[in-house]
Amino acid sequence: MLTVDLVKSALRRLPPVDHPPGPERSRAGVALILAGPTHELSICFMQRVARTGDRWSGDIALPGGWARVDELRLRDTAIRETREEVGIRLDPDQHLGDLPAVDIVRGRGSDVTTTGIVGPSVFYVGSALPSLEMDPGEVADAFWLRCAHLYTSGNLTSLCRPGAPVARPAVRVDHRVIWGLTYRVLVRFSDLVLGEQSPLIPDSPG
Template identity: 40%
Template sequence: MIKELIQLFENQNPLDLSQSLDRYACVAVILRGPQDDLQIGFIQRAIRPDDRWSGQIAFPGGKKEEWDKSALHTAIRETQEEVGIILTQEEVLGQLDDIQARKAGTMLDFFIRPYVFYIDRDFEIHLDPNEVADFFWMPLKHLTSPAHATTYGFNKEQINLELPAITLNRDVPLWGLSYMITQNLLKHLNPRISF
């Protein structure tokens, strides 16, 4: 199972924005389950007035600190801090395209680097309540079903946008950067994984 998933990421050249942007954050896109019923782990961010993505659906992760040995180390460290899952390098499948962060349609001066992991073991979730309100699993079949496709109306600072989204049976849909990262993941998996 893991070998087949790793093959989907081999010989890929993910988009690298580090040549044009210095600051970045790293996230962990975590998969589990059998090949015909893969699930993906999401967080719902805590409600905080100082967080530009307050309450949104996201992936565990955060900004690279100067003491981090690598971008991958950042994703592993931040995941442990936010949700208590201790990921290992052996569980890494690969890397997705870097994606430039944006707010209200305006590009920001940093990017997100997603790493994909597959875990086949038991673990406990320990949320950092200052950062994360919830961690949950969602089947890829749900994410790819046309029945769950929707739009998210973004209305802020005199900007009105209708953005593609996916309903998750929660008060907030999957949209924005996390939606874009998820679509990139599905594109990688699509050749061999049936949804």
């Protein structure tokens, strides 16, 4: 069972996480925001607006986005983007820790190139689920999802995109799925906190 104490303990075991500086649009920060009673936690997700030319158009994601040049800590990026996208004002005291970066890649199979990193930061905002105020220019929907939903085997599925050689593991959320980069962040979080008890299937980038 996922609890706040379990999350805190797992994050304390990590060495300090360093997200080195990089070129513009090569570093992104996302917020994995936990809320709810400590034994019935939920995570905040959003659905990006459909936009031509956006590789993540319409995807389910964690609040976050590209770092500004002056944002040395991706945690600061996650805090800013969360306020802008879903209206939650994260307090530094609510920060539990940072996860190692997840690579952003282009290409498929053996032809994969790393183009940047996503630095996930974990927060717990209390036993109540804050209301979400969406930026309509960026966010089509925003919602809280019970962690138990993520770890229920009946909600685990796979997604095969047009032109992709293999199906990718995913989590079903009503008529939508969590997959790709956001799914890999969830796997990293779940593997750290739950270890071998995590039911999420690892996913290779690309």
